[in-house]
Amino acid sequence: MRQSSGYFPTLREIPKEAEAKSHILMLRAGLIRQLAAGLYTYLPVARRALLKIEQIVREEMDAAGAIEILMPTLQPDSLWKESGRWDVMGPELMRLKDRSDRLFVLGPTHEEVVTNLVAGELRSYRDLPKNLYQIQTKFRDEIRPRFGIVRAREFIMKDGYSFDVDEAGAAHSYQRMFDAYKRMFKRMGLTTMPVEADTGAMGGSHSHEFMVPAAIGEAEIVSCPHCGYQTNRELTPSCPIEETAAKQDSIPPIAEVHTPDLKTVEEVAAFLQTTPQQMIKTMVYTANDKPYVILLRGDHTINEAKVARAVGAPIEMASPEMIFQVTRAAVGFAGPVGLRDCEIWADHHVRTIASGVAGANKTDYHICNVVHGRDYQVNRWEDFRCVDPGDLCPKCRAGNLAMSWGIEIGHVFVLGTKYSKALGAYYTDPNGEQKPMVMGCYGIGVSRILAAIIEEHANETGIDWPVSIAPYHVHLLNLSLKNEAVTQTAEQLYTSLLNAGFGVVLDDRDERPGIKFKDSDLFGFPYQIVVGEKSLQNGTVELLIRSTNVKESISPDSCVNRIQEQFQSDMARLAAA
């Protein structure tokens, strides 16, 4: 492609709406343009990279026995009502009507549609297993689109679905996908961490998220340097405690303290000259219109997912009205002492508090010398807190947990029979019995991968594409259009590189060298060839290998061979194990 005739709009300045590295670079290097919140146009350079990502996904999916299809984006409401998700999904499910007032959704995912498809056509155990996938634009009306393409409302996803006769078959399908994912991400030059995702709610079945470490990551990853355990912070069980507060008989009775306007644990601890560890954090949630009071140690953070699991229903933080109803106090002064007619649940670690400080259930007052058993009772002890960095690993109980951030680019999941039962995907087994298919689903954020790659492979001056998904392999700079020898050499190189099968952008614009270099750095194609008067006088052109940042002066004639050789070794490095 000649740069003069292509579409390569680069920006000199940082657009004010962008903060994430990948977002800034994608705008500056002319990869994307925003249409509205969470909606982006992919310009040619991004489009080419996406095609390469998709190609790798297809190759590995096909190699793993999956079969590509393409399903509609628009889906009838009936399927979603059958599966029950019409009510479960919130406003992120985009609902709309057609001209005859029929309800539809813009597909955020396709479990319903595939299951409906398969339910009509796969009837025998002989037809299974099957694994169907598609690469398609999805829509989710996200609460807050973020970081450009990382969390967009419209995005490209590979979604795959497996259908097996039983759990064992599903586990096998799952493993094949897991391995295929590892291979494709490696080929794309991405560092991924497979992270255990859901251990409880899905009945202990398998689920992994593939995370790319990144500063702007949305998910907190917990990892144990000792045993290699990796999970989402939200799902990490807290290590059971050994210590309990020693029984003390000498603790004086409860004392009330005036703490005007002091609501947070930190404020109260500072005021009373105690530590957050000695405080009982009291939080009120509601589920099914009933209040649940949860006690935590003051230095701990509540894990709402764990609370919801214990309740067995979605929970919400209580409104100030509800809090007043329960505690007879303003928000910020709740405590476990004297509460009636409500469940009081506590995190295990509250047991370490011998004599605590808590809200007095009276606005602007706290109480000291609060002793469990003496002053208040707990209906249920559970693990309700988020693990913190340095906590003991719940798996090996030897290492200390570390925390990092990551972008989730893939998710593999054993679904079980939820959708097959709801939507009637049954098969006949060898004994003539009707059984629901056991499903798995496998997602990859194709467009998000683009952002993840740039997060991992870029600096402030530009992108540094892994060869396997570089939109173009070579950026060929003609530094002096007016110089015949230079132009002739550049043109010849352009032709021979194209003939050798490389993707090449020839900068044939009538611009100054500085502009060409800056744009070239922004684009960051793996190999840069500079044809200029200076070096051509010595019969050479300059080749920059971006991955090593090494510049070579070589003769124009040897250029194609040199790049071929480099390309092969670069590709070999990315080859899946």
Add this chain to the structure above:
RNA sequence: CGGGGUGUAGCGCAGCCUGGUAGCGCAACUGCUUUGGGAGCAGUGGGCCGGAGGUUCAAAUCCUCUCACCCCGACCA
């Protein structure tokens, strides 16, 4: 949804407090000079100051409403 911020030329911004008919840099266009890391000089074009309503002789500026985009939060007890 809550909080904060921003909307003025294609991009980045000033002007707003203290009303008086719109400006800077980059980009674009023309000419000359320049030509290995975002050139110099001279000139040209480009704005419903996000939108609506109001106050006023007069509104980018003050008031009300509204729309859009961005950031933070939704872990606060």
